[in-house]
Amino acid sequence: GQSLEQPSEVTAVEGAIVQINCTYQTSGFYGLSWYQQHDGGAPTFLSYNGLDGLEETGRFSSFLSRSDSYGYLLLQELQMKDSASYFCAVRGVGNMLTFGGGTRLMVKP
């Protein structure tokens, strides 16, 4: 089976940096993805790591360590609009995505 663990909630202030961690246990691994979902909205794709290391896309970066079964999403220069839920997802056996429970990020002024 596959399971992913991420914190349920994180709070940070505007302009700060926040890191959302994700650990996973999978039978087969083909990559780690991150999705953002605002309240009442659809999940939207943020980033993907297929290999170890850091991927940067603007204010957002994502990191993967396959040996540690661990990844994180780093959000810099936080803005109020970044308040949302963030999901990590693993592509494993069968190439289907399995999602974590989501981390609710609250950005305060």
Add this chain to the structure above:
Amino acid sequence: ETGVTQTPRHLVMGMTNKKSLKCEQHLGHNAMYWYKQSAKKPLELMFVYSLEERVENNSVPSRFSPECPNSSHLFLHLHTLQPEDSALYLCASSQGTVSYEQYFGPGTRLTVT
């Protein structure tokens, strides 16, 4: 705008009703998915269609019946649901099932009374 639309956006139904959820993607993708999102639970994959054929059925109760008439449309037929089936039902599409990037619709908020 993600290119994936779902109707209705909200649905309230009794346990004896029959209703259908509709999903349409305008992205030219060839794989479509149904997910269930309940409060405080991870997104649960329900069904996967690739090239209009079902390739995954994650032990979903038979009161949920999917239909994929073509690569752009996906339906979820509902009958004799239970209150615990109340959830947000999300449709997604991708280019091939091995894609790591899926495009989600806004979902249908279903309440079973």
